[in-house]
Amino acid sequence: MSALRSYPRFVTIEGGEGAGKTTVLRALCEALQAGGDEVVCTREPGGTPLAEMIRGLLLDPGHAPASAQTELLLVFAARAQHVAETIVPALERGAWVISDRFTDSSYAYQGGGRGLDAARIAGLERDYVGIEPALTLLLDLGVAQGRARARGRDPRPDRIESERDEFFERVRAAFLQRAQAHPARFRVIDATRTADVVAADAVRALQTLRVPA
Template sequence: MSALRAYPRFITIEGGEGAGKSTVLHALRDALAGESEVVCTREPGGTPLAERIRGLLLDPGHEPAAADTELLLVFAARAQHVREVVIPALERGAWVISDRFTDSSYAYQGGGRGIAAERIAALEHGYVGIEPALTLLLDLGVAQGRDRARARDAVPDRIEAEHDAFFERVRAAFLERAAAHPARVHVIDAARAADVVAADAVRAVQSLRVPA
């Protein structure tokens, strides 16, 4: 299996429900905006086609998706996103900050749904081919995260409506990913005040050694 290509200006933000990813993304955008173009995006989504796939994945009105169906839809959206948005922006020298990327598949479809990591890795290497230089994992207890998510969203989407045990498995899988990739994944305690969490994230990005 060929190695994934790491782009020095590619940053991803990961974490469970209610961890504060959007707040951190906005702080990073503001911190980097003075030096070059900054492209902020999200997964699933990021392109018109990928956003339509996101709707299929998250709409609670659809029939329940089989775990394999969910995984393949996520990677279909990601393949489109990478080729249409992420790589073109990185190749022209922009920073790309993505709210979720492939680590979320290892956490949600792997840890949460029980799909073997080897199957996810085969899709990652076959249809994505890249990884970020830095992943910020916003770690938060499941109960606190779900309280935050409920306060934010009046109607939960299909993933948000899952049970606590599912999210405990997701959190454990994220932390396993962090332990397996310590040079790339930076864990941030997201239980603290939003401005403190955002400041930690900005410092982590500022410590990156990026070629001019």
């Protein structure tokens, strides 16, 4: 049984590069706002001024690359601030929170991609995060297609986007393993299709959540 607290109005969007998370985030937030709900739309790393500064350290290719361990700790420092300052206060007042990435990305990128021990990530999650989403939408597509989309969107890749295909294959495999291990929370969405179709599937998945009034 998970020691993490699950909030019924907390939804995360995961996936590799070019999967369309930003489009899905916008579609979910618009669907909830149309129903009159308060919605906080956020992202990781980021979501607070301090966490956005850490994002810059992590992703800016102008900075010297961090070691895998340093990268993991910086991501969790940003996440701990995000949870304390943005996510939990919104959830406690009854708002929805939709986040582009959360802790599953650490299992995928720092765990699968960098090869760090999943038990270490789980310890940081337990000690400094303490919560998990009720629903995680995993937008899945092949690495080659995703990277081609990402290049078309921005020809200047950040430090993570500059990694080799082998890195992203490990990331994708780790995401799919997470989905298999947590079937009650994850919905895997075929992201090879058009953005409108993927977004519509994501909204339908959101509507299956049973949320207390």
